[in-house]
Amino acid sequence: MKNLNVLIVGVGGQxxxxxxxxxxxxxxxxxxxxxxxxxxGMAQRGGSVMTYVRIGEKIASPIIDxxxxxxxxxxxxLEALRYAHYLKEGGEVLYSTQEIMPMPxxxxxxxxxxxxxxKLRGTGVDALGLALQAGNAKAANSxxxxxxxxxxxxxxxxxxxxxxxxxxxKTIEMNKKAFELGYRAV
Amino acid sequence: MRKLMLGDFAVARGAWExxxxxxxxxxxxxxxxxxxxxxxxxxVYSEWSPNEKVALEVGIGASIRGAxxxxxxxxVGLNVxxxxxxxxxxxGVNGGLVIAVADDPSVFSSQNEQDTRLTAxxxxxxxxxxxxxxxxxxxxxxxxxxxxxxxxxxxxRVTTRVAHSQSLVELEERQxxxxxxxxxxxxxxxxxxxxxxxxxxxxxxxxxxxSDDSNSFAINRxxxxxxxxxxxxSGGVYQYVKEALPNASVLKLGMxxxxxxxxxxxxxxxxKRCIVAEELAPHIETQVKAHGIAVEGKNIFPRCGxxxxxxIRACVLGEKKEIxxxxxxxxxxxxxxxxxxxxxxxxxxxxxLNVLGDIGCYTLGAVPPLGSxxxxxxxxxxxxxxIGFDKADPEAHKHSVAVIGDSTFIHSGITGLIDxxxxxxxxxVVILDNRTTGMTGHQNHxxxxxxxxxEPTYELDLEQVCxxxxxxxxxxxxxxxxxxxxxxxxxxxxxEEVSVIIAKRPCVLLTKKLYNGFRxxxxxxxxxxxxxxxxxxxxxxxxxxxxxxxxxxxxxxCQSVCKFGAIEGEGK
Numbered sequence: 001m002k003n004l005n006v007l008i009v010g011v012g013g014q015x016x017x018x019x020x021x022x023x024x025x026x027x028x029x030x031x032x033x034x035x036x037x038x039x040x041g042m043a044q045r046g047g048s049v050m051t052y053v054r055i056g057e058k059i060a061s062p063i064i065d066x067x068x069x070x071x072x073x074x075x076x077x078l079e080a081l082r083y084a085h086y087l088k089e090g091g092e093v094l095y096s097t098q099e100i101m102p103m104p105x106x107x108x109x110x111x112x113x114x115x116x117x118x119k120l121r122g123t124g125v126d127a128l129g130l131a132l133q134a135g136n137a138k139a140a141n142s143x144x145x146x147x148x149x150x151x152x153x154x155x156x157x158x159x160x161x162x163x164x165x166x167x168x169x170k171t172i173e174m175n176k177k178a179f180e181l182g183y184r185a186v
Numbered sequence: 187m188r189k190l191m192l193g194d195f196a197v198a199r200g201a202w203e204x205x206x207x208x209x210x211x212x213x214x215x216x217x218x219x220x221x222x223x224x225x226x227x228x229x230v231y232s233e234w235s236p237n238e239k240v241a242l243e244v245g246i247g248a249s250i251r252g253a254x255x256x257x258x259x260x261x262v263g264l265n266v267x268x269x270x271x272x273x274x275x276x277x278g279v280n281g282g283l284v285i286a287v288a289d290d291p292s293v294f295s296s297q298n299e300q301d302t303r304l305t306a307x308x309x310x311x312x313x314x315x316x317x318x319x320x321x322x323x324x325x326x327x328x329x330x331x332x333x334x335x336x337x338x339x340x341x342x343r344v345t346t347r348v349a350h351s352q353s354l355v356e357l358e359e360r361q362x363x364x365x366x367x368x369x370x371x372x373x374x375x376x377x378x379x380x381x382x383x384x385x386x387x388x389x390x391x392x393x394x395x396x397s398d399d400s401n402s403f404a405i406n407r408x409x410x411x412x413x414x415x416x417x418x419x420s421g422g423v424y425q426y427v428k429e430a431l432p433n434a435s436v437l438k439l440g441m442x443x444x445x446x447x448x449x450x451x452x453x454x455x456x457x458k459r460c461i462v463a464e465e466l467a468p469h470i471e472t473q474v475k476a477h478g479i480a481v482e483g484k485n486i487f488p489r490c491g492x493x494x495x496x497x498i499r500a501c502v503l504g505e506k507k508e509i510x511x512x513x514x515x516x517x518x519x520x521x522x523x524x525x526x527x528x529x530x531x532x533x534x535x536x537x538x539l540n541v542l543g544d545i546g547c548y549t550l551g552a553v554p555p556l557g558s559x560x561x562x563x564x565x566x567x568x569x570x571x572x573i574g575f576d577k578a579d580p581e582a583h584k585h586s587v588a589v590i591g592d593s594t595f596i597h598s599g600i601t602g603l604i605d606x607x608x609x610x611x612x613x614x615v616v617i618l619d620n621r622t623t624g625m626t627g628h629q630n631h632x633x634x635x636x637x638x639x640x641e642p643t644y645e646l647d648l649e650q651v652c653x654x655x656x657x658x659x660x661x662x663x664x665x666x667x668x669x670x671x672x673x674x675x676x677x678x679x680x681x682e683e684v685s686v687i688i689a690k691r692p693c694v695l696l697t698k699k700l701y702n703g704f705r706x707x708x709x710x711x712x713x714x715x716x717x718x719x720x721x722x723x724x725x726x727x728x729x730x731x732x733x734x735x736x737x738x739x740x741x742x743x744c745q746s747v748c749k750f751g752a753i754e755g756e757g758k
Contacts, residue, residue, distance in 0.1 A: 011517065012519060013522065013737075021352075024190055024352060025190065028190050028354075033354065034190055034352070034353070034354070035318075035351060035352065035353045036190070036351060036352040036353075037347060037350065037351040037352075038192075038350045038351070038352070039294060039350070040215055040216060040218075040219075040295065040350055040627065045519040045520060045521070045522060045547060045550060045625075046517075046519050046520040046521075046522060046722050047517055047518055047519030047520070048516075048517040059353075060425045060426075060428040060429040060495075061425045061426050061428075061429040061494070061495050062318075062347060062351035062352075062353065062422075062425065063347065063351075063494055063495075065494050065495055065496040066496065066507075066509045066511075067496075067507060067509050068496075078514055078515070078517070079517070081512050081514055082511070082512065082514050082517075084511075084512060085509050085510060085511045085512070098736070099727075100722070100734065100736075100737070101722070101725050101726070101727065101734075102515050102516065102517035102518075103517070103518060103520050103553060103554065103555075103720065103722065104515045104516055104517075104518075104554075105515055105726075106555075106717060106720070106722070106724065106725070106726055107554050107555045107717070107720075108726070109515075109554070110515035110516075111515070112515070112727070113512075113514055113515070119512065128736060131736075132735075136700050137703075137735055137736035138700060138736070140736065168698075
């Protein structure tokens with residue numbers, strides 16, 4: 001495993017915290033130094049959120065600056081575009097094609113940007129569609145984690161186990177299916 | 187065993203390992219998780235106090251009685267606790283007393299960006315500042331030792347990036363710390379003028395001694411590097427400095443008040459260019475300069491917002507990389523789909539009332555399209571400000587209300603309500619009773635009937651509290667019943683008396699249910715009445731009005747406002 005800066009972005013409530021903790025746990029089990037930085041409180045309520053995951057031999061700062069991310073995992077398309085400038089040269093975005101309208105768009109004060117895919121360097125996943133196929137829209141983050149596991153070339157069984165250890169027992173089957181669908185989507 | 191741990195959890199772990207017996211707090215981002223975590227340890231008595239002042243008083247009492255105690259709060263919570271803090275500095279401690287305070291540079295979830303170090307200078311209390319989770323644990327343990335050794339409360343200051351970052355921590359065993367013997371000691375603990383005068387002298391000597399001794403504290407250390415450039419830093423900033431300037435000489439301060447001036451002078455002399463890198467106020471810089479030591483600081487660094495490695499490079503080395511971001515619509519936080527506050531704010535907006543707001547999720551009632559908020563200042567301020575509106579303009583009470591959450595009302599709204607009744611005000615207060623402390627992540631409080639450990643306890647009855655202080659008009663309404671809410675507001679606003687409307691419905695996030703979501707059918711006339719709810723699940727897109735099933739919680743408000751029966755689904 002090489003050193004890695006992963007920025008996880010989305011809309012508050014989508015499960016960016018869970019995703020960062022799963023990735024962090026996996027890397028830690030692999031013997032790396034890990035730092036995560038999270039967002040709690042006011043900013044979580046449906047706002048734009050970002051969580052940092054840094055993995056390597058010895059990590060100092062827990063945050064990833066602009067132009068420093070190897071990978072952006074985005075749970076929403078507009079959020080992928082908002083933070084795309086955090087990518088370093090050669091970095092890429094793994095994004096859900098789901099669109100969630102921010103309030104300025106709902107009120108008509110702004111338009112949801114068109115043609116986002118063309119501006120993003122990376123891969124789109126229909127996480128919402130695949131989550132509904134797995135049983136519920138809430139499983140979209142497991143779809144994205146499946147895709148992330150494949151993208152990073154991580155060991156599927158170990159990564160999936162890290163996920164399943166972090167979610168409620170009764171949703172395990174649904175999330176397993178969602179992970180599988182995500183893994184196969186990239 | 188090594189574990190990846192949140193800074194806040196590491197503080198809790200450190201307190202537990204140090205044998206802490208009593209932990210008290212009022213929730214506040216980014217400090218909440220310290221006490222949530224301590225509540226998991228059976229050896230520790232933990233509580234959510236009604237506010238930070240009470241929390242600190244509980245800690246002071248436990249300390250005087252001989253136990254180690256930790257009290258946790260956010261920076262603005264320390265303002266509430268300042269009264270006991272400033273005098274606890276005089277009494278000193280018996281069992282170690284640590285006050286964990288979390289500052290919020292960049293204002294992620296607060297109403298201001300104040301710097302706790304300045305409060306500590308004023309209160310004459312030492313401050314330790316860890317830079318990651320491992321230090322958060324280690325410094326917490328050290329804080330208890332210093333507290334007992336120097337007979338002082340000790341502040342452990344973290345910032346959002348330390349409190350809410352996870353890094354590796356080496357777990358150790360708990361050292362049981364038996365209570366120290368307790369004896370009545372009037373000269374030490376009864377702060378009447380004759381004793382306080384004596385104790386002030388003791389405090390001055392204590393701080394001087396701490397400053398002198400700290401020159402040889404291991405947590406204040408020089409990391410020798412390039413002699414051309416020396417950086418004095420502490421806390422999270424240290425990590426940014428190591429990232430940005432790996433070759434620079436560094437003086438890392440673990441204690442940021444009082445300061446080790448001999449060590450600082452020695453370091454400054456050893457390097458060609460000496461810079462203090464600190465977020466927020468120029469606390470270290472000002473004191474260092476006052477000691478006649480020449481350093482750079484706020485001449486190159488900003489006073490507002492948090493730092494990063496890029497910012498250090500730019501300010502110190504002048505390395506500025508122009509990285510352009512896409513211009514995209516903002517996504518401010520909003521009330522969640524299904525939030526019980528939405529019904530209240532929809533009606534307040536419809537009636538075009540002036541709204542004196544308060545601290546909590548419902549501050550988001552200020553965000554368009556609801557946009558119903560005139561002022562928000564601090565915990566509990568809504569009630570007092572409403573009284574001020576009323577006294578300044580005799581007509582104001584007919585078209586203005588105070589809104590305050592259940593937990594915030596208990597924190598510091600009750601005293602305002604007593605003032606309203608006592609001084610014959612005509613205000614209407616809406617208590618947004620969502621049965622929890624919502625914004626900070628659902629903590630119990632006295633009106634939930636559950637303790638921090640989720641055990642059943644006496645349940646404060648908000649209606650009874652209001653009646654007991656003399657409010658003549660008290661009623662409880664379901665905020666999702668929009669017509670009842672509107673009728674109640676109109677009636678109470680017309681009265682020349684104090685009125686309280688309790689809008690009672692649990693936070694939608696308390697039910698971990700999976701929803702199917704509603705659908706919009708062909709009867710939709712695109713009148714956009716539903717969009718006035720400001721619900722994030724209602725989408726006005728290229729396919730007309732639709733509902734995002736990933737967000738909808740079937741609360742039914744949109745069905746209430748739709749005149750055409752265009753929204754299908756069975757909710758509630």
